Every structure is written in C-alpha cells, then in structure tokens.
Amino acid sequence: MSFSACAGRLARLRGALIQEDLDGVLLLVREGQNWESAVYLSGYRGTSAALLVSRDEEILITDGRYLVQARSQSPFSVVEQGNRSLVEAAGEEIRRLRLRRVGFEAERVSLRVYREMESRCPVEWVDRSDLLPLLRRIKEEQELRLIEEAARKAAGAFMETLGVAGPGMSEREFAALLEYRLQVSGAEGGWGSHSFIVASGPRSALPHGTPTERRFAPGEWFTVDFGARYEGYVCDITRNVAVGTLDPWARDLHELLVAAQDAAAEALCVGVSGREVDRVARSLIEQAGWGEAFSHGLGHGIGLELHEAPRVSPRGEDILEAGDVVTLEPGVYVEGRGGLRVEDDYVLRMEGPDRITQALPREFFVLR
Template identity: 50%
Template sequence: MSFDHISRRLQRLRSVVAEEGMDVFVLLVTEGYNSESAAYISGFRGSSCAVVISADRALLVTDGRYALQAKAQSPFSVVLQEQNTLQEKTAELLRGGGWTVAGFEGERLSVSLFRAFEKSVPHWKDCSVLIPSLRRRKDELEIAAIAKAADIASASYEEVLGLVREGMSETELNALLEYAVRKRGAEAGWKGSGFIVASGERSALPHGKATDRTFRKGDIVTVDFGATVDGYMSDLTRNFSLGPLSEGAREIESVLLEAADKAAEALKPGAEGKFVDSVARGIIASKGWGKHFSHGLGHGLGLEIHEAPRLSPVSKDILREGDIVTIEPGIYIEGWGGMRIEDDYLVTSSGSVCISGGKGRKTAVVSV
C-alpha cells in the first residue's frame, strides 16, 4: 500500500506548524469524533486515537483493538496505550518530547480532555482552522473517490426509481437506496446519517428525514442522498413525482435549474462564497420565490458531508482551486411541498467541473 499521499499531507502540515511558531501538533479522536481529520493526516480510520506530529516524529496513539489496523492503514509510528487512557499516554509522550509550543484543535477538543494533558507542554496555540484548511484542497485520490461515490449514488437512484410505486413509504425508499449503493461497492450511504426522503407536503422540509408516510398520486418527492467511497462522500438531490407535474411545479423546476447553472458558472478561484450564493438567490428572487429559499446555496464536502467552504449569504470563504462544493438551490412552500436540485462541483483553475454528472436533474415522472 502506498502512503505517498499521506507523506505529502504530512509535509504540508509540518510547514504550516513551523510557520505558526509551533514545534508539535496534537489531534485527538474520541468515540469517532474528529476521526475524519485523523484519517486525512495519518490514514488511520479507527474510532479512538491521538496523532502527535513534530518536525521529526509522526506518532499514532491508539489501543489494542486497533494495533493491526493502525499499522496497515498508517505509515506513522504506532504507540499503544497499554494500561493507560488515551489522554494519559498522550500526556506522557508530550512530556517526553521536549517541545515548548503545541498546537491543538480547540473547536474539536473538550475542556476536560484538554486539561488532561495541558501541563505536558508549556505553551499551547489553538489551531482549529489548520486541518480543515488543508482538507479543502482535494488531491487526485480524493477527487476520484468523490466522483466514484457520485457515480454509484446516481446509478443507484436510477435503479431504485424503477421500483417506486404508489403506497411505498419514505423509509422503504431510503432502505432500498442505501442497499443499492452498498451493492454497487460503496462503504455506506452517508456515514452516521440516513438520507433525506420527503414526500408531498413534507417536501417543504429541507431536511425532512424519511418517515412512514406513503407516496400518493400527485406527490412530489425530494430525495437527498449519496454514497461513501474510501471515506469520501458524494451529495446529490433529485426529485420525482407520482403522476405528471403541475404547471406550477414545472415553473419551480425551471427556476431551480437556471439558478443552479448560473451559480455553477460563477464558481472559480477567488470568488466569494456569498457572491456565488447571491447569483442563485437573485435568480430565485427575481421570479418571485425569494422568501421560499431558506438555506445557503451549498457547502464543501469530502470526508464529512458538510465541510468548508460555505456558499451562503453570511459566508466569509473565498473559493480556491481544489475545493469541492455542492450547489443546491431549493424552493419550499408550506402546505404544498418543495423541490431542490443538487450536484457536486470541483473548482478548477479556470472555473468548475460537475463531478456528479448532473444526470437526472429534471424531475422524473413515475406512472401511477
């Protein structure tokens, strides 16, 4: 197994750590929390570990459950906790390292955990944005994984769409779709979360989780779904109707397609996240639907389904080459329902590329 990609990421991290005046960086994973950042920088995908990185050392602390897995997944030197807690072993290593300024992730570390090893190093610096910033620029392996996850998700949706019938429940469709993505080789749908399946009037809920509500003639159904490949996730949203779409629904679909396309054209290095959002939001508002678009236009994705950068009216992010973001305009009307269209885009040196393909963006009509 090649660890070249890990070596490149480690080199980038060490450069930033040195530039920020630190001589060691510490990252903790407890009960799976923050495991994505540990996987990114070390390769290890277990649920409990500490990563300790200095100019000349790269240590991975974990327990006996993961002894073999850690050695197989990571080129770091594996240190077993043995009879110590994760905090105790990490503190021991820090005390013996001779380091004076340590970086940590204040946003991802509880106060009690930090206090367990705070006295092990004289000075600490909160570097909460360090790993998320590094994770934004996707390398070739990451891009390929997300593109494959999108292909699997799209093909699985097309398969399950052929099984839809009046009387099927939202939860049944969710289960069929999750099975279909796994059958095609994905590790899962989304890690730690089911898909969004919202039918009829419930499709006005942007994050409407699947319920036992059954599909009825005339329903519009919004499905927000994806797949996970090598830890990386795709994120798509499609709509289908049971029976022909009304003229009003066709109008909403047309507005959303225009908003999505124009926003995608605005994606490029140097563009402000709030500007890209304003492109789509302006089109939706100009057609009279502004108050019915109730969320940000999109977000970054990768090892987590929601990552930096953000595309929203309050975003302070500036797009960079290598970002992968979603574009997902929606219109939601209480008592009637809603629609959303979503695809995944890679920001390139000259613009963007839709890596989720865009197949099936128009509302599919299921015969009833």
C-alpha cells in the same frame, strides 16, 4: 491511501507548524469522532486514537484492538495505549519530545478532555481548529477520483431504487432501499453521520425532512437528498420525483432551480467569494418572487465530511480556489404546499467548474 500521500500532507502540516510557531499538533479520535482528519494525515481509520505530529516525528497511539490495523494502514510510529488514557499516553510522548507549544482542535474536544490535557501535560495549548480543515480543503487528484466514483455509485443506486419505487412506498422504505443499493454497488453506504432526506407531499417543504412512515401518494412529489461514501469520501445530491403526474407548479419551480444552479455554476471561478456565487443564484430566485422561500445557503464544501470549507452562502467569505469541491443546491420551500431542491457537486479548476454528479440527470423524475 498511499504512504506517499501521507508524506506530502505531513510536509504541508509541518510547514504550517513552523509558520504558526507550534512545536506540534495533537488530534484525538474518540468513539469514531474526528476520524476524518486522522485518515487524511495518517491513513488510519480506527475509532480510537491520538495522533501527535511534531516537526520531526509522527506518532499514532491506539489500543490493542487496532494495533495491527494501524501498522498496516499508516506510516506513523504506532504506540500501544495500554492501560493509559489517550490523553495520558499522548502527554508522555509530548514530554519525551520536549514540546512546549502544541496545537489542538477545541471544536473537537470536550471540556472534560481539555481539562485532562491541561492536567496531564501542562504545555501551552493553542486552539487551531481551523488547521486541518484548511489543509483538507483543496482536493488532490486522487481525492477527486474517489468523490467522482462515489457520485457514479450514487447515480446508479438512485436509478435502481426508482425502478422499484411506486405509489404506496414509504419515505423510510425508499431511504432504506437506496442505502442497500449503495452498499451492493461497492460503496460503504450513505453518509454514515447523517440520514438521507426523503420528504414527500407537504413534508417536502422541510429542507431537512428525514424519512418517516408517510407513503408516496399519486399527484404528489418527493425530494431525495442523498449521497454515497466511497473509501471515505462522499458526494451530495438532491433530486425530485413526481408520483404519477407532474404538478405544473412544481415543474415550473424545478426549472427555475435548475436555471439558478446553472447561473451559479457559470459564476463559480477562481478568485470569487462564496457569497458572490450565492448572490447569483439567489437573485434569480428573488426575481421570480421566491426569495424568502430560499431559506439556506447555496452550498458547502464536501470531501471526507459532508460539510466542509468553503461556504457558499450569504456569509461565505471564503475566496474560491482551484481544487475546491462544493455543492450548489438552490431550493424553495412553501409551508403547506411543498418544496424542491436541486443539488449537484462541482470541482473548481483553473479553467472553470466541472459537475462531478453529471451521471445523474437533473430532470424531474416521474414514477408511472
């Protein structure tokens, strides 16, 4: 990421600090958790750091393993952690800057760490768990290019994996081969934080059916929910594959899901709520008699994380804006028989949505 991109994001963060009457904000990266917001603001992608942004300074604290990396990746002032804990080191910087009201992410901090924060630095800690997600929600053009590249690599890897798949391959083997193909393509691999979903036969009725040793059998189908990560950004795709022959029931259901996704995409526009878009797809599925079998929301935002704002669901109160990137993934799941889902990623522009994942056809693939 360019240092100029960091400057623009820091300027927006500082605008939020002023609006919220905060002197600064502290972000913690521990054991690789919460690296997404750190890289978004600073460019740094190590697994341990404290980022402190005040109205005048930006500081990155890390240990000796990452000093060279931090200085090369980030324009922040890099401070060596030394023998101190991250919280202790951050507290010293907070006292040096004489900050009094500091935002933090309660959703990303354990109770033990919060107690250390209170003990080491008795400032007024203000939970602003929503601050970075809101800043990260609207994607810049360079972010969109990375998501689009992730989608292209995912499409190619999926088709290559299908080319060698067949009856007798296990769900786990398919997932592992797909992950390998992604890495060979130049992607970082899959999502990292989540396993791919590969669910065959009756197991396809599990919306989050992680791969097992179950083997693909003729006359069945399997559902694959997968994606690539490229330079930190992810895509999220779901496709269905028949083994040998295409079950007419599954074929008709697949056509319904594609129609529901198309209708939702037409409703995807600036100014509508995520709930309204969900309602469009859900109505078609309900009219076909499968309403109770659509057991999850229609979609979610993606970016540096697999699940980001905004929500596209019956509880999705977010009003959609230009620059939002969301999934649309209608699905139907029937216990004992199986299920299907069709998922694609869309970027919302002022003139309407674009399907980022268009490189991969939405057809019901068939292994011969």
